[in-house]
Amino acid sequence: MLQVRNLSKTYTTKEGTLHALKNVSVDINPGEIFGFIGLSGAGKTSLARCVSALEKADSGEIIFQGADITKQKGAALRTIRKKMGFVFQHFNLLMNATVFENIAFPLRIARQSSAHITQRVNELMELVGLTDKSAAYPATLSGGQKQRVGIARALASEPELVICDEATSALDPDTTRSILSLIRQIGAKTGVTFIVITHEMDVIKELCTHVAVMEGGEIIESGPVLDVLTAPKTPTAKRFFSKDYIDATWINLPKKRIFRAIFIGEATRKAFIHDVIRKFDIELSILSGNIESVGGTMVGSLILEISGKENILEEVQAYFHENNVGIKELSEHVT
Amino acid sequence: MLPNLPSWDELAQSWSGGASSSFEAYVQHIWRIMSRGTIETVYMVGWASLFAILVGIIFGTILYITKPGGIYSLTVVNPIIGTAINIVHRILGTIINVGRSIPFVVLIMLVFPLSRIIVGSSVGSTAAIVPLTIAAIPFMSRIVESALGELDKGIIEAAIAAGATPLQIIFRVLLPESAPGLVSGFTLLIINLITFSAMAGLVGGGGLGQVAQSYGLFRHRQDIMIYTVIVMVLLVQIIQALGQFISRRLDKR
Numbered sequence: 001m002l003q004v005r006n007l008s009k010t011y012t013t014k015e016g017t018l019h020a021l022k023n024v025s026v027d028i029n030p031g032e033i034f035g036f037i038g039l040s041g042a043g044k045t046s047l048a049r050c051v052s053a054l055e056k057a058d059s060g061e062i063i064f065q066g067a068d069i070t071k072q073k074g075a076a077l078r079t080i081r082k083k084m085g086f087v088f089q090h091f092n093l094l095m096n097a098t099v100f101e102n103i104a105f106p107l108r109i110a111r112q113s114s115a116h117i118t119q120r121v122n123e124l125m126e127l128v129g130l131t132d133k134s135a136a137y138p139a140t141l142s143g144g145q146k147q148r149v150g151i152a153r154a155l156a157s158e159p160e161l162v163i164c165d166e167a168t169s170a171l172d173p174d175t176t177r178s179i180l181s182l183i184r185q186i187g188a189k190t191g192v193t194f195i196v197i198t199h200e201m202d203v204i205k206e207l208c209t210h211v212a213v214m215e216g217g218e219i220i221e222s223g224p225v226l227d228v229l230t231a232p233k234t235p236t237a238k239r240f241f242s243k244d245y246i247d248a249t250w251i252n253l254p255k256k257r258i259f260r261a262i263f264i265g266e267a268t269r270k271a272f273i274h275d276v277i278r279k280f281d282i283e284l285s286i287l288s289g290n291i292e293s294v295g296g297t298m299v300g301s302l303i304l305e306i307s308g309k310e311n312i313l314e315e316v317q318a319y320f321h322e323n324n325v326g327i328k329e330l331s332e333h334v335t
Numbered sequence: 336m337l338p339n340l341p342s343w344d345e346l347a348q349s350w351s352g353g354a355s356s357s358f359e360a361y362v363q364h365i366w367r368i369m370s371r372g373t374i375e376t377v378y379m380v381g382w383a384s385l386f387a388i389l390v391g392i393i394f395g396t397i398l399y400i401t402k403p404g405g406i407y408s409l410t411v412v413n414p415i416i417g418t419a420i421n422i423v424h425r426i427l428g429t430i431i432n433v434g435r436s437i438p439f440v441v442l443i444m445l446v447f448p449l450s451r452i453i454v455g456s457s458v459g460s461t462a463a464i465v466p467l468t469i470a471a472i473p474f475m476s477r478i479v480e481s482a483l484g485e486l487d488k489g490i491i492e493a494a495i496a497a498g499a500t501p502l503q504i505i506f507r508v509l510l511p512e513s514a515p516g517l518v519s520g521f522t523l524l525i526i527n528l529i530t531f532s533a534m535a536g537l538v539g540g541g542g543l544g545q546v547a548q549s550y551g552l553f554r555h556r557q558d559i560m561i562y563t564v565i566v567m568v569l570l571v572q573i574i575q576a577l578g579q580f581i582s583r584r585l586d587k588r
Binding site: 078081090092108137 | 487498499507511515585586587
């Protein structure tokens, strides 16, 4: 669907040269909801803008449906843009046009027949739940409703890829959740591929199938959300993905060993810790823990303090692995 | 086009004054003078506004889209074309600034030959349309440029991302979105042209300016002078109120 190869982009400012993107490569497959997360200045918005050709990359390739976007211009580029939708952080709606006309905009510029436009826009307004707002002007809508118009507009020309650049960052938490669930529904219903740019971990957890963590213009870690979330490798990814707080003094307690156990899916439903305590001669206490939904899969994380004989602890770890529960000693893993 | 109007001399003789004249005759005399002046003013201002608005929208839009770092940079990537666009911007900007710096009284005399070429005469209301239009174009261009400049760049990006052509961006985004600001600008322009047209009247352009000059000044008719002022004030008030009303109706922000 989309292959980005060695993409680089620099901005020249008065203070000097800023490397927004450094040799970024990523593959996005049809139907994925691919999240890019990073702090501000990590390069994620530059990437989104290069992919939609709102900005020109310095070097590298962006292959979208077999064509390199970076080499296109004029009419060819406009044709490609019609196959992509873009959802903006600040909505960017036409303020002097009604909801209907805003959604119809991509169809009007594509010179569709007015019968087709009416039918398609009505469909879209129903999809995003704004049927009763057809004649309203954006100024009268709430932030969430404006973004629903933005999403409907992005979907109007039946694009195969929709890029959401911080689409929920200007919204309150409740509205964010409703917009995320709308995007998830649309993804499931239409099979549209999404690129989701965000700095919020919850967006990745609730929405995305895949994630790339960006820092300093590079992708430092990427993969399916569950994998990156449960076993983050880089410090930045860990900072984003692990909420559990572990006091360093715990880890340095003599004769006590601290582990992190990760339960995914079915494993979260079993009384597994109960089994472990009954089966082995150990002392086990839970220091912290949480459970949450990641793209519809339950993921539990426990910080355990286990004391017992060395060989029994080995057996305990093996038992965790047998039952598909991840376990990792935290001595060298302070977060 | 302008209807056939009575000459100023004929109008001046239509009322002899003195005790023998009736009040009705006086009213009719004033009415004929003032209506002729008003018709000419509206005629001059109307045509000049129309031409200036059309040309001003074109020039103002060109100024806006060719501005360095402006929207052309979002669509044009070729650096040579980019430089050419910058040059166009500078040239147009310079012409407009020169146009704005010439005082209107001087401009009228400067374009006498041009009026003669275009309308076949350098006196009369039709001839006055030429300097009025020329004076108004630079003003209108800057007004359009600044009305467009107030738009959020985001909506232009949204249009580009949707695959809009530059012309579609202009006609479907820039102009409709800035309509309230443009209408305020048109109002300002028309009011300015009403005052300018009075100046044109001093050099044979007709209209209320000439009424004030040939009756109020040359014939010492203080009454007509006052009526002229009243009509001018009314004209400006009506245009201002109408402009504000339309601008508010268009503004959905």
